[in-house]
Every structure is written in structure tokens, then in C-alpha cells.
Amino acid sequence: MGEPDRHFSFRGRPRSARDGETLLSALSPDRLPLLRRSIQYHRPQGPFCGIGHCAGCLVRVNGRPNVRACRYEPTEGDSVTTENAWPSPTWDLLGAIGLLSPGGVDTLHGLRRPAWATRFYQRLVRRLAGTGAPPTEAAARALAAPALERSVETVVVGAGGPGRAVAAALAAAGVHPIVLERDLHSPSVGGAELMRATTAVFLPPPSDTGERRFTLLAFREPAVGVRIDARSVVVATGGYDASLLFGGNDRPGVLTADAALSLAAPPRRPPFRRAVVVGGGHRAAELLERCGDAVEAVVAPGEVRPEVVRAATDLGIPLYPRSLLLRADGRKHVRSVRLRARGSGTETSIACDAVVLAHRRVPHSQLFFQAGAAMEWRPSVGAYFPMVSANGATTIPGLFAAGTTAGVPPPELARHAETVADAVVRGAGSTEPVRPRPADGPPTELLGYYRELLHLPGHGRWVACPCADVLLSEVEEAVRSGYRGIEVVKRRSSLGTGICQGRYCLPDALLVLSILEERPPPEVGYITQRPPVVPTPLAALASLPTPPVGAELP
Amino acid sequence: MTFARDSYRTVIVGAGIVGLFTAYHLARSGGGPVLVVDRGFLSSGASGRNGGGVRQQWETRGTVRLARESVEAYRRFGREFGFNIWFRQSGYLFLAENETELARLKTVHTLVASEGLASKVLDSAGVARFVDGIAPGAVVGGTYLESDGTLYPFPAIWGVYEAARSLGVEVALGVEALGVEVQNARVAGVLTSKGPVATPTVVNAAGGWSGDFSRRSGLEVPNVATRHEILATESMKPFLDPMVVRVADGLYFSQSMRGEIIGGVTLPHRPGTSRGQGSSPAFLIAMARALVGLLPRLGAVGVLRAWSGFYDDTPDGFPVIGEDPRLPGFVHGNGFGGHGFMLAPATSRRIAHAALGQPTDLDPALFSPNRFRGPAPAATAERLQLG
Secondary structure (H helix, E strand, O other), X not given: OOOEXXXXXXXXXXXXXXXXXXXXXXXXXXXXXXXXXXXXXXXXXXXXXXXXXXXXXXXXXXXXXXXXXXXXXXXXXXXXXXXXOOEOOOOEHHHHHHHHOOOOOOOOOOOOOOHHHHHHHHHHHHHHOOOEOXXXXXXXXXXXXXXXXXXXXXXXXXXXXXXXXHHHHHHHOOOOOEEEOOOOOOOOOOOOEEEOOEEEEEOOOXXXXXXXXXXXXXXXXXXXXXXXXXXXXXXXXXXXXXXXXXXXXXXXXXXXXXXXXXXXXXXXXXXXXXXXXXXXXXXXXXXXXXXXXXXXXXXXXXXXOHHHHHHHHHHOOOEEOOEEEEEEEOOOOOOEEEEEEOOOOXXXXXEOOEEEEOOOEEEOOHHHHHHOOOEEEEOOOOEEEEOOOOOOEOOOOOEEEOHHHHOOOHHHHHHHHHHHHHHHHOOOOOOOOOOOOOOOOOOOOHHHHHHHHOOOOOHHHOEXXXXXXXXXXXXXHHHXXXXXXXXXXXXXXXXXOOOOOOOOOHHHHHHHHHHHOOOOHHHHOOOOOOOOOOOEEHHHHHOOOOOOOOOOOO | OOOOOOEOOEEXXXXXXXXXXXXXXXXXXXXXXXXXXXXXXOOOOHHHOOOOEEOOOOOOHHHHHHHHHHHHHHHHHHHHHOOOOOOEOOOEEEEEOOHHHHHHHHHHHHHHHHOOOOOEXXXXXXXXXXXXXXXXXXXOEEEEEOOOEEOOHHHHHHHHHHHHHXXXXXXXXXXXXXXXXXXXXXXEEEEEOOEEEEOOEEEEOOHXXXXXXXXXXXXXXXXXXXXXXXXXEEEEOOOEOOXXXXXXXXXXXXXXXXXXXXXXXXXXXXXXXXXXXXOOHHHHHHHHHHHHHHOHHHHHOEEEEEEEEEEEEOOOOOOEEEEOOOOOOEEEEEOOOOOHHHHHHHHHHHXXXXXXXXXXXXXXXXXOHHHHOOOOOOOOOOOOOOO
16 A cells, blocks of 8 residues: 555545555544444444445445445545435434434334325335435446356355465365455465455355256456356355444444454554454454554453453553443444443443454354255354364365364364365265264353343343344344244344345344243244345346256256 | 144134235134144245235236225225335336237226226336336336335234234144045045144145145145245335336336335246245346346346245136135135235135135136136136236
8 A cells, every 4th residue: 555546535525545445444544434324213323344244334436326435445536425314424314213213113013194194104214214326327337347257166265264275275286276255455376266356145056957066156346247157166254253232333433353453454553542342352362462552441241361361461451351341332433331240230431432343253154054055053153154074065065164164273274274175176075974063162151141131221222233223122022022033033123134134133133032032042043044145236147148048947 | 732722613724914814804704713824934935025016907807806905905904903014005017118018018908997997008208207217218118007006015914913813813833734634525624744633624825835735635736836036135215116017027126115126037947846945046147137127227236135935826827716626625715826915805805705615706717726627728817927
């Protein structure tokens, strides 16, 4: 990154970005910007995930709505505006909706009387709903690009450490894979064709007629359609930092460790000075190492690991183990957090300008679900993983898992990658029957954590699903009304139907439902992982050739 | 114990909109006790997977009348059931790409108008006023009926479910009906995955699985399940009011209350329920091409999710309603061809009548289970099986 060399306008004012810098980074010189309001109640909502999934940084660029500022690098002359606030996200008159209805609007039973007013309600609600205005035709034309089609032996999804290691081992054995990587600037992988800025969005089960082959749909930013036909697929999509339920959990200034670490990539300074880090494990340690001078305190739902204690002590940062995070205060940006010590019940406030969530990492398992691989609930993480044998083979022949998604601990990653590559090359399936592993430790500490939180007053107004503005009280109401299971509660409350498709709300919702329904999380079920994995431009899909009519379709 | 009682006056197979509405009408007219069984969770079948369209433009008078009655029922729904289903009457717009299709739509228009509905024929400029940004030359014209509309299916399901339950109807979810028990050549009970239950009357309202259930009960029926896929895009500010349907390829889409474009297009999938309710790359591509071809600016909109559900198709496109003459006590309420939600309020009253052994006012030549037997195929057919 060099001198500012890309000039664009943001809400009509001139701004600039360095080469290779994302729009979000350019708009966050020292703290996270307020770019949008939540979809229903128009609460201030901040950039949260930093990896292109949440709704927190959606903006309109050159007439194209819902562009993720964290994945878009401005080009000279871009016109960037905000979307769903009037007149601006900072001063949004529509915020009155949230102020007038602090307990939420009951759209399920309400707004239907008197009958003559329903047309008026419908028009009003429709105008208030919706994120950006529809795209301009010019914006759609600018996206038109020829599709990429490939037919290969093996495709590797993800060019993080494990994906790279598998690709390198494959290349050494003479199989040159295609590697898909979502990151915009991933370094190349020797012996493999790397497709950067490319997200795999749909991996259906392999064809069951003739030779079993996979069809993988993907798209390269901004809207290049990609279709890869492959005999085997290695999924190494890694994990992401999960969300947490507390008051104000999508306020600007609350962000995941993924977002904090990517925004703090050298030579950038992190977009905070006094952050409260949530979590007491590896990820918290990483944050202290990378931006410890901008950390105010470390708060952990459970115990704190020795390396975090050491790092915090060296930096003189106070630790708050076994603490409930009650809320983040501050109207338009986080100014402090309120904690309650588990057990004693002592409450503390800490002044801060950010809350960084680093307490739990869960795998990106969507492609395994789509492909029909058998999945298993891992209690210690509180998430679903594909069932795999020692060589990474799943229950779907030809589909392998590597790295975090295979549940491999970091020290064994390199050796595991070799084993996976060997199995792929030999066309081997699982070396042993793929069967559920024994419980991998005690259930996640968050179960007990949420059990305590759900007894505290006021939690009903917390936001269970920021994308669709679903309150925790609506989830509780669904369960009280006799609706059970995540699939039903999802339909009843709209939880998980917003732009991140449940990626951030589901991991916590499963635990909460397990407590409310008084049964283990796996019995609460899981939401069908519907394609695409991330919102995919229609232009990208439309650029791909239609399969012949009458062909047997899966 | 799985069920509250050993025997019921009526057992309904399928807790979709048709089964629940039928249970509701039965309970209201003293036809209980009623048990509804469903293999999945509430709204796991087509009733929870459709695009929410409700229209009265059909090719046959019999269907138009049932549809008109259903629209009136959905208008009253909020008052009657206490749930807001967001029934928005902003029209169905049928598109014709050529004069032949337009002539067909004009025939529909004449029929619909003769039933007192304010249908309109539009030229291409008229269509463009409803569909902002339509590709030039994409259509020659179309028809429009403003009192058609869209609703939000889930609250409709919950509304009828809760109303039926408050009238004493028992709903057992996660229970699969495996067939019927026959004694003295009539229905004596239903075999389920949780054991048998006695009843003199079973109503087959199993949607896409109704053909399977009839056949498992020893009744040869022509019902075929066909998988239809659907997708939803990211949400946008409102710019499209009507449900848009293209005759040529079955493309349909509307913009929901939340601002998403929701719609599908017909693809030649292998019939049957065995492949589940999944999605295919072919659909995503075909649908994207159809949408972008008609409304180019949608190219810059993201697809959020895709899913599918089963149509329960019959050879002539009419539903099957009434007691099966081959097996007394076996009542059909199926074969809706993807239009169960549209027609449920009106048809379920007739299905309830049939279950009580009362005559219905339906034309047996169009709706009776008996019509597929005998040498001559039915003369009329309902082919406007779109959107």
C-alpha cells in the first residue's frame, strides 16, 4: 500500500484510498464508520464481520446496491453512497421506529386493523423495508463479463494454510489443482492455478449417473461466473469468529476478531484505541500480540488460558475472567461495556471504543451440508463439522475436508494435508468407515453462560439476528407458543433469513434454543444450508451456459 | 402414547394449508374428533415453500370461481384468524412474448371478465408501466388483474393451525402415514410410523406425497410429484408491485414485503419425491438468465438463497376432490399442481363436506376422483399451471 492514489466520493465528499486498500479500510481512518441502519428498527449498525458476510458495511457504489465495503477496493472516480437511512446513517429520522416501539413491532399479529388501513400499512412497511434502491441498468451492464469454465481432476476450496499445503502436496504428486480463494490478494500457490477473489457458492451432490463428478459454482469479484467440473473436491474453508448475544451487539465498534485483524493489517493501525477483547483463548492471544497497545481489557465468558494471562500481564491489561457481557453502551458508537461477574454478580463498566469478539471460532461448513455429507455436532465448539475419516474423506466419495473444517488441531495440519493429498491422488475413499467421533470434550462453556444470561431482565430486547432485526424476545415467544426446533423457529421469527443467512446468529441461536427447549443442541436441528453460500450476483450466474434441456438434473 | 385417542372421526394426512384448513372446517361443523398427521414439521412441504401468489386468472370457469372465493377468504383472514398474512392485492401480470400467447391470454381475459373480475389486456407499453426497466421488445403485451396478489404463507399456516387446535383438532408432526387399514371394503384406520389409529375417514391432503399415499393405500392414481425450484434475492426498496408471470417458460417473480425478488422458472426435473427438496445449478443459471434477460438491471442484484418444493400434478391440471368410489372412507384433497395455497380456502370447505359424506357443489367432470377412470379422457383441462 502506497500513497493515496484512488479518489472517490463518499456521500458527495471527496475521499481517497491507497492501492490495494478496501473501501471499509479507507473509511475507517481511526474508528469504524456508521454506514447503515438496521433493516426494521433503524438501529445504528456497524461493520461487524470484516469478511463479507454481515450487513454492517453495505453501501451503494456507482448505482449498485448492497456492495460490501470490506470486500470492495475503490477505483478512481467511484461514487459511494449509503443506503437505508434518511437523511444519513448518523441522523436517521426513521430511527423513530425503534424509539416508538422499544419492544419491537409485532408484524405477525399486528398491523391488520382496521381493515381499511391495511393498504396504508402495506405501503408504509414496504417503503421502510428493503435495503438499497434497485440497481441502475448501467451498474448491471458494468458487471457483464464472460464466464470461466474449467474441467479438472481436483479443486481445492480455500488457500489458507491447510488448502495451500494440500495443493502443494497434490502438485508434487503431479496433480495440478485449481485453488479457489475468497481473499482478494492471496499469494500464488506453486503448481496450482489460483483463482483469487473467488467464492465457492454451490456444491451439490455429485452426479449419480455415469462417472461421479462434482459441479462447483463460484463467482469472482465483482460478478464473473465460475463453473468447475471436478472428480474430487477438497474443502479447506477454515473458520470464522462467531458472534455473541448481548445488548447492542451490532453497534458500531462491535466487531469480530476477523474484522479487527484484517483492518489492523500492517501498515494500518487498528480502527480503535481502547478495545475490550472478548475471549480467553488462542484468538485473544493473537489479538494481544498484534494490537495489544490498543486493548483496554480482556473479558472472558469462561476461564482464561495461561498465554493470554501472560500477554495481558506483560502489557498491563486487566483481565475479567468468567464474566457475562451484558451490553455495549453508546448511542452511535460503543463508549463502554457493562459486565457482570459470574457467581458474585458484581457489575463493572469499562470505558472503551470497541468490543472485539474473539471467544469462539466455528467452521464454514456450508459446502459439506450442500453436498450431502454426514455432519456431526461437536459439543466443545458448539458447531457442526463434517464426519471424516483419518485421511479427510467425508461420507461423499471424492469430497475431502482439510484444516479447521476437518477438526484438525493446528500442530497436525501439515501432516494431515499430506494424508489428504495422498488419498486424493490415489482416488481413495475413507480408509475406515466414517463414523461419529467420541465427544471431543465438555460442551462449550457458552451453554452455561447463556443459561445464566437468560435469567437476567432485559435480555428480550437484545438482537438475536441483526440482519433481519429479530429480537431475542421473538425467539422466546415462538418457543412459548409451542413452536420447536430451529427450522420452525426460523420461519416463525425470521431468524437467520437475512443477508448473512444465519452465519452469525445460528451458532448462538442453537445454544439458546437448546436451553429454552430443554434438549441437547443437536436435537434442536440445523437450518438447511441453502445455496448460494454468499449472495451471488445474478449477472455471474446468468453468464454461465444453460445446461442442455432434458439433461438429467440433480 | 403418540396420539391422544385410539380412534378419530377423521384422520387427515398432511398438515399443509389444505389439510389444516380442512381440519378447521371439519372441527367447526362438528366433524371431530380430527387428527392431522404430517411427516415433517409445520410448513416443511410446499405450503412453506411457495412464492405466495394468489390469482384468479385461469383458463376454466370452475377454477376461476374457486380462486375468487379463496381471494375473498384471504381478505378476511386477518380478522378471522388473528394473523397478519400481508395479503397484498397488487395484481398478477401475465406476459406474452408473441401474438399466439397473447391470443391465449385474451381468451383467459374474456372468461375472467365474464365472471365480473376487472381483468385488463395490456400492450407492451402498458406492461412497461408495471415493470420498470423491462428489456425493450421482450413482450408484445399481457393481461393484468389487480385483485390478484401475494401473501406471506407462514402466518397463514400458523393462523389456521392455531385456530384448528383451539377447536380441538390434534396435529401430530413428524408422523408419517404409511397406508390405510381396510375392513369390509372400506377405510377402518390409518397405519402410521407411530402405530395404527382407527378412523372411518381418511383425507389425503399430502401434497407432493399424496400420490405415494394413495398408492400405498392400494389406489392407482395419476398424481405425479414434480420438483419446482425457487430463489430469493437480496432485499431492495420497492420497485415492482405485481406478480409477473411469463407464459412461454413459466418464469414468475414478485417483490416481497421485505423487498426480496422471489420467483422461479419451470425446469424438466425427473418426477417423484425421491430426490428431496434440493436445488440445482441448472435452476440457478436458468433463472438468472431469465430474470436478467427480462429485467437487465437485476444483474447487479445478489441471489440470497434457493430452495424447492413439490407440485402435485394431475393429467388435466384440476385438483382431485371427493371420496374415492373404489374405497369408501378415502377422501381426496390433492392434485393442486402447485396451486394449493391459492385454492385452499375454497376447496377445503368442499373437502370437509366430502369427508362428512355430504354432497359438494363441484362439477364432478372436473374435480371428482372418478374422472380418470373410463375410456374418454376429460375434455377440458386447466393448463395455466404457472406461477
